[in-house]
Amino acid sequence: MPALPLDDAGPYVAAAYLVFLALILIYVAIMASKLVRIGREVGEINELLDRRDRRAEARDDDDREPAAEESVSR
Amino acid sequence: MFARGLKPLSLASVVLIVGAFALVFFYAPNDADQGFIQKIFYLHVPLAIVALCGFVAGGVWGIQYLRTGDRAHDLRSYVAIHLSLILAVAALITGSIWAKAAWGHWWVCEEPTLVSFLIVFLLYACYQPLRFAIEDPGRQARTAAVFAITAGAFVPLNFLAVRLAESFTHPRVLSATGGSMPGEMRLTFMVSVLAMAVLFVTLWKYELASKQASMQLRALRRRLADDDDPWVPAGRSAAPQQI
Numbered sequence: 001m002p003a004l005p006l007d008d009a010g011p012y013v014a015a016a017y018l019v020f021l022a023l024i025l026i027y028v029a030i031m032a033s034k035l036v037r038i039g040r041e042v043g044e045i046n047e048l049l050d051r052r053d054r055r056a057e058a059r060d061d062d063d064r065e066p067a068a069e070e071s072v073s074r
Numbered sequence: 075m076f077a078r079g080l081k082p083l084s085l086a087s088v089v090l091i092v093g094a095f096a097l098v099f100f101y102a103p104n105d106a107d108q109g110f111i112q113k114i115f116y117l118h119v120p121l122a123i124v125a126l127c128g129f130v131a132g133g134v135w136g137i138q139y140l141r142t143g144d145r146a147h148d149l150r151s152y153v154a155i156h157l158s159l160i161l162a163v164a165a166l167i168t169g170s171i172w173a174k175a176a177w178g179h180w181w182v183c184e185e186p187t188l189v190s191f192l193i194v195f196l197l198y199a200c201y202q203p204l205r206f207a208i209e210d211p212g213r214q215a216r217t218a219a220v221f222a223i224t225a226g227a228f229v230p231l232n233f234l235a236v237r238l239a240e241s242f243t244h245p246r247v248l249s250a251t252g253g254s255m256p257g258e259m260r261l262t263f264m265v266s267v268l269a270m271a272v273l274f275v276t277l278w279k280y281e282l283a284s285k286q287a288s289m290q291l292r293a294l295r296r297r298l299a300d301d302d303d304p305w306v307p308a309g310r311s312a313a314p315q316q317i
Contacts, residue, residue: 019167031284038288
């Protein structure tokens with residue numbers, strides 16, 4: 001098999017290594033987009049927790065008010 | 075669970091990949107027969123070796139899953155096969171580029187090494203559609219494990235069959251006599267294989283950690299959503315949904 005001169009072989013070698021790097025970059029980009037989605041979901045869960053806490057506080061206030069009114073009337 | 079040791083592994087991958095490429099282009103001599111085009115070999119062969127080992131590892135985790143019923147093994151097997159498929163695509167493309175430069179053809183159908191690798195690739199290309207076709211997670215994991223074990227056993231058999239084939243034009247890198255690489259080439263090749271293996275393990279752990287985080291988030295949402303959030307269950311997926 002005759003060796004290709006460097007000028008001819010160079011583009012093939014560059015193409016092979018670029019294909020590898022491109023595949024790795026695409027993979028990392030997909031992983032990064034998944035990470036962004038996970039971050040967004042964490043934000044949504046935090047929001048859900050805040051909403052739940054606020055509702056629990058409002059419920060506590062509602063429970064406390066009638067008790068306070070009763071003690072005042074007495 | 076899966077994210078442990080990711081930082082040093084990532085660093086090791088970067089150092090080894092950069093080191094391997096530096097050795098390829100600045101240390102290893104040009105092949106007397108093929109010239110500069112042989113540099114592709116330091117990428118193509120490690121990609122193929124690591125992809126095939128990843129397929130076998132997927133089978134080993136399949137066995138572990140069937141033995142223990144631990145869904146983490148199913149996830150490990152799934153991610154190993156998924157990553158091996160990506161590396162196999164890279165091996166096929168880089169091999170084709172080399173073949174075009176060396177043989178003048180992108181693909182040679184009479185060459186057992188090429189055809190056998192393509193068969194293995196196409197076999198594993200069925201893995202994801204197979205998983206996707208099964209909705210029940212338990213059945214999906216069991217069927218996928220059986221597939222991974224059967225296909226994993228096929229990989230070394232396939233390798234042996236190719237070795238026993240009479241004629242090939244594809245160069246032999248690994249042989250009983252240890253090949254005919256001079257010291258610099260051998261060192262470069264070994265570092266390249268190691269770099270690819272470490273890269274595989276790093277990406278495998280990254281994907282496992284990402285999948286685990288997604289699963290934990292979904293479980294958390296499900297627990298929180300009992301009355302106030304219209305939680306939508308995850309749709310059908312080829313990937314394991316819980317561990």
